[in-house]
Amino acid sequence: MASDGRGNVTVGDGGWGFFFLLAYVGAAIYFVSTSDGSFWGFILGLFQAIVWPVYLTYEVLLLLVGP
Numbered sequence: 001m002a003s004d005g006r007g008n009v010t011v012g013d014g015g016w017g018f019f020f021l022l023a024y025v026g027a028a029i030y031f032v033s034t035s036d037g038s039f040w041g042f043i044l045g046l047f048q049a050i051v052w053p054v055y056l057t058y059e060v061l062l063l064l065v066g067p
Contacts, residue, residue, distance in 0.1 A: 027052040 028049035035041030048055075 023052075024049055 028046055031045035031048040031052070032042055033045075035045045
């Protein structure tokens with residue numbers, strides 16, 4: 001068999017992907033449970049779960065800088 005010079009590539013970021021999946025599921029459960037129970041409240045909770053790090057960064061900056 002002839003070799004074409006390509007090597008094997010191993011991507012080892014599966015552990016981080018699982019961590020981010022768990023973080024998303026946890027955030028989705030939290031934001032959906034605090035919604036008003038309507039369909040659009042549920043959808044908004046899922047969108048908030050996607051961008052929860054923005055909320056976290058905002059709150060940390062408020063603590064550091066002050067109101």
